[in-house]
Amino acid sequence: MNFDKKLLEILACPVAKGKLEYDAEKNELISQAVNLAYPILEGIPVLIEDEARVITLAEKE
Template structure:
């Protein structure tokens, strides 16, 4: 995977919140997703752009 696509600018990460809960997101480098633990959702990052739509998020199963 291209190095540029697998990283999120830390400043951007500070600004982004989960659109459902308004909670904090963490970057999962292995899956290239932004994770909302509170909502149990993982938002994909495509071509370096976080897709912050609940309809595009993956549900996190236990």
């Protein structure tokens, strides 16, 4: 599944208020600023801090 690039341009991390990156392999939106990965379920990004998973240091490398 490919994520709409125009939507990605207007979305922001609810915690850091910064840009998000799309990870196609894991189907997530990544906030590098706070090391959170937000899931995309059935094509809808779930931008809720409690639903995000923490990106580990090993994943960042």
